[in-house]
Amino acid sequence: MTVDAVEEPFRTQLTVRLRDGHALLGVDLPAPCTFTSGNDIDILWMGPDEYLLLGPALSRESADLEAALSRESAALAVVDVSCQRVTVQLRGEHAADVLAHGCSIDLDPSVSPPGTCVQTLLARTGIVLMVREEGFTILVRQSFADYFKAWLADASLEYVS
CATH class of the missing domain: 3.30.1360.120 (Probable tRNA modification gtpase trme; domain 1)
Structure with a gap:
């Protein structure tokens, strides 16, 4: 087979709006139309002040990830969109x-x-x-x-x- 499509279980997905900053949870923020990866997360550039954080499959740790982001001083808003x-x-x-x-x-x-x-x-x-x-x-x-x-x-x- 030369094409393989696999659906993943629901991943943690958090929309993050930022005032300023250079990193989230130790991962550098991506430039426009790119994503960065590290610490088991991907950070996707979605707009000038909006990022989508993709974490591991949904679990109890998902709430911890959201709480950690909410504590970051640069975050204006963190919204869980995992099931979207x-x-x-x-x-x-x-x-x-x-x-x-x-x-x-x-x-x-x-x-x-x-x-x-x-x-x-x-x-x-x-x-x-x-x-x-x-x-x-x-x-x-x-x-x-x-x-x-x-x-x-x-x-x-x-x-x-």
Whole structure:
């Protein structure tokens, strides 16, 4: 199989609004349209003063993560949006080809290298797309998840052996 799509269990997802600062929980803040990783979290740039923190699968530690962020002096607001989006990992030789069926973002590594993070449309569905060394992480709203999975299965057919 040259395309592999795996849905992850619900991950901790926290929207953080910042007044100023250079790091969250010891991880440097990303530049526009990128994400940074460290300490088992990803921090995605979502706008000029807005970040999405992706943590491990939901657990009791999720509340501790939210509390730690709330204590950071630069944080204006921390909102738990963990159940808002489904997380799908898309990997394989033809993962970018599958995405090209419904996404206008140029996923050539010279244009969108690993570390790129964008909000875009994929098959008329709003997504957050993270480009990783090993493939892509796609965050799609829960209410569009069934449609997205059906579209993904259809778009992948020609690449499945």
